[in-house]
Amino acid sequence: MLTHEAPATSDTGPERRRGGRARRAAGNIAATGAGLFLRRIPAYKLLGEEALAQLEEQADWILAEIGIDFRGDAEALRLFAAAGCEVKGERVRFQPGQARALCATAPAxxxxxxxxxxxxxxxxxxxxxxxxxxxxxxxxxxxxxxxxxxxxxxxxxxxxxxxxxxxxxxxxxxxxxxxxxxxxxxxxxxxxxxxxxxxxxxxxxxxxxxxxxxxxxxxxxxxxxxxxxxxxxxxxxxxxxxxxxxxxxxxxxxxxxxxxxxxxxxxxxxxxxxxxxxxxxxxxxxxxxxxxxxxxxxxxxxxxxxxxxxxxxxxxxxxxxxxxxxxxxxxxxxxxxxxxxxxxxxxxxxxxxxxxxxxxxxxxxxxxxxxxxxxxxxxxxxxxxxxxxxxxxxxxxxxxxxxxxxxxxxxxxxxSGMEVSADTLTRESYHEAGPGQNFLSTSHTMRHFATANHMPDIAEAGPYESWVEAGCRTAEERANDRWKAMLAAYEAPPMDPAIAEALDDYVARRKTALPDEWY
The missing domain is CATH 3.20.20.480 (Trimethylamine methyltransferase-like)
Known part of the structure; x- marks a missing residue:
């Protein structure tokens, strides 16, 4: 049985540095861990119930009337036949609702x-x-x-x-x-x-x-x-x-x-x-x-x-x-x-x-x-x-x-959506910067300036004159600098030396046992 807890043993290693601006911007996203990101906006509902039901009915019709070919795999055909599907030659047909029922054990x-x-x-x-x-x-x-x-x-x-x-x-x-x-x-x-x-x-x-x-x-x-x-x-x-x-x-x-x-x-x-x-x-x-x-x-x-x-x-x-x-x-x-x-x-x-x-x-x-x-x-x-x-x-x-x-x-x-809270509405900022004044030096701006906005690495937001003085470089040219800098700064994540050796050995043994096939 598959479980969903984190593995008890794995190589965690020290936190890797990802690079200044992107890292600070990433800290402003609604994430629960380095690899976990939770959507905070709802998915768009293009279709209503009637249209979705029609699409599902059409899918069932295709599966029942036309069927799906499973070519060259006798075991797959055996499994479908054992589950009650109609199998003729390599064509498998499902009764309406049957495929959905077979999918029901898949985790959400x-x-x-x-x-x-x-x-x-x-x-x-x-x-x-x-x-x-x-x-x-x-x-x-x-x-x-x-x-x-x-x-x-x-x-x-x-x-x-x-x-x-x-x-x-x-x-x-x-x-x-x-x-x-x-x-x-x-x-x-x-x-x-x-x-x-x-x-x-x-x-x-x-x-x-x-x-x-x-x-x-x-x-x-x-x-x-x-x-x-x-x-x-x-x-x-x-x-x-x-x-x-x-x-x-x-x-x-x-x-x-x-x-x-x-x-x-x-x-x-x-x-x-x-x-x-x-x-x-x-x-x-x-x-x-x-x-x-x-x-x-x-x-x-x-x-x-x-x-x-x-x-x-x-x-x-x-x-x-x-x-x-x-x-x-x-x-x-x-x-x-x-x-x-x-x-x-x-x-x-x-x-x-x-x-x-x-x-x-x-x-x-x-x-x-x-x-x-x-x-x-x-x-x-x-x-x-x-x-x-x-x-x-x-x-x-x-x-x-x-x-x-x-x-x-x-x-x-x-x-990640929009956070609406006392902090993001920041009433105190209006006391610091009244009508006609700017908010650049308020305490709220000072606290949040590094993470308030997404800060891209490639985009150019400076004035035209500065862009010309820098050589009129395109986004593609700036991106060329960026990937090279990233590779130059790369550090491999740690791995147990014994595991690395075992991987190397497996690869070497298996590759040696196989002839070269280029096509």
Missing amino acids: EFTLHARDPRHSVVLGGDHLVLMPGYGSPFVTDLDRGRRYATIEDFRNFVKLAWMSPWLHHSGGTVCEPTDIPVNKRHFDMVHAHLTLSAKPFMGAVTSVSRAEDSIEMARIAYGADTVAEHAVMQGNINVNSPLVFDETMTGALRSYAAAGQCVCVSPAIFGGAMGPVTPAAVAAQTHAEAMAGIALAQLVRPGCPVVYGSFHNTMSLKSGALTFGTPEGNLVTMALGQLARRLGVPVRSGGGQITAANSPDGQAMQDSASAMWATVMSGANQVWHAAGWLEGGLTMGYEKFVMDLDHCGAMLTLA
């Missing part, structure tokens, strides 16, 4: 334990967890331009995520380290998450053996008893929308679920390609696919922690190019937040700071801001792709990453 809220318990997070309820982008094969920066990602890039982004007070999670495949064979790179990625960060992380899902390796590495880092009792990691299970789970994904799903680790089920629907063009149809199909995956996790292990995910947006019906941050995609994000809460499980937003732009320009930031606002307002519990995303996910940008961090801080400040 659970703790994802970090190696340093101060960075553990809660998924569900009013909790909000931000994490970096995921899956990009390329990286880019102002110095070297666009190129294939390497393990050095991967480690750099893990370090940047560890240093940021605005990201609560280390991520998963933050970028794809293409300089390591395909069948071995998961060792280096999980090793980086476990040693260069002490925040929660995601393991590999591209084969059952890679999922099992990830779980075993977590057992070394946390202790086997801790992993047996607690969720310490997540696996991202992508649906091959429309309406298909392949054996790679369901095999990884079953591995994580059997080990009691978090399963994130993520349908991927772009209207007009993997589903109909209308937002309502995309929302209903996402709901159907997500319920089917969550149901399988519960059949493997009732009570398995899950996250209802999605990756959706629109596409240009003129060119076929993917588009992000669009109003239609944002509407789906808000509707899915409502559907997941009605299902009673934590929700991962399909948004984040996503864009189709090729550089961190005005389009990129407009797309990202649009998607992120909808994401935060939707009531999402976990936000993927909160930093670094470019080119529809093909590229992780160093400058975009730290520019996005500033916006993450602003969004968390917004989500």
Whole structure:
């Protein structure tokens, strides 16, 4: 049985310094711990009861009339048949309400334990967890331009995520380290998450053996008893929308679920390609696919922690190019937040700071801001792709990453809400500064000046003349300085030397036992 208390033994280490202004600003946010953030504003309710019931009815119709293919996984088909589903060949159909009933054992809220318990997070309820982008094969920066990602890039982004007070999670495949064979790179990625960060992380899902390796590495880092009792990691299970789970994904799903680790089920629907063009149809199909995956996790292990995910947006019906941050995609994000809460499980937003732009320009930031606002307002519990995303996910940008961090801080400040109290109303300030006077030197301002406002690292608020004298530097150029300064100041979180040695030994032995496979 999974429990939700903090692990009894873990490497806490001294508190790490995160950097002046961001740290002071972070202190003004309604957080209950380094990794815990509570939303203080209500989730936006886009749809009423009648519309939500129609979406749920449509999802049930898809599951009963059309069904879901579970390809190449005899054990998944056996589990569904044993649960009373109709299984014909590799097609599984559910009676209306049956998938929802199978999802009922999933927890509405659970703790994802970090190696340093101060960075553990809660998924569900009013909790909000931000994490970096995921899956990009390329990286880019102002110095070297666009190129294939390497393990050095991967480690750099893990370090940047560890240093940021605005990201609560280390991520998963933050970028794809293409300089390591395909069948071995998961060792280096999980090793980086476990040693260069002490925040929660995601393991590999591209084969059952890679999922099992990830779980075993977590057992070394946390202790086997801790992993047996607690969720310490997540696996991202992508649906091959429309309406298909392949054996790679369901095999990884079953591995994580059997080990009691978090399963994130993520349908991927772009209207007009993997589903109909209308937002309502995309929302209903996402709901159907997500319920089917969550149901399988519960059949493997009732009570398995899950996250209802999605990756959706629109596409240009003129060119076929993917588009992000669009109003239609944002509407789906808000509707899915409502559907997941009605299902009673934590929700991962399909948004984040996503864009189709090729550089961190005005389009990129407009797309990202649009998607992120909808994401935060939707009531999402976990936000993927909160930093670094470019080119529809093909590229992780160093400058975009730290520019996005500033916006993450602003969004968390917004989500923390407005405190109304005697202190924030500060009547005494009006006695100190009467009509026609300023409040800069009042005792209230002196007490709160360091934390009163979110203070971004990249934005330029000075006068035009000062900007010109400094060389007319753009936000992207200032961001280039910022990520370099962060990496120069990086300090690794402490780890027991014996655990570090055991991890190194496991990785070396397993990599030696496997031939290099580049494709």
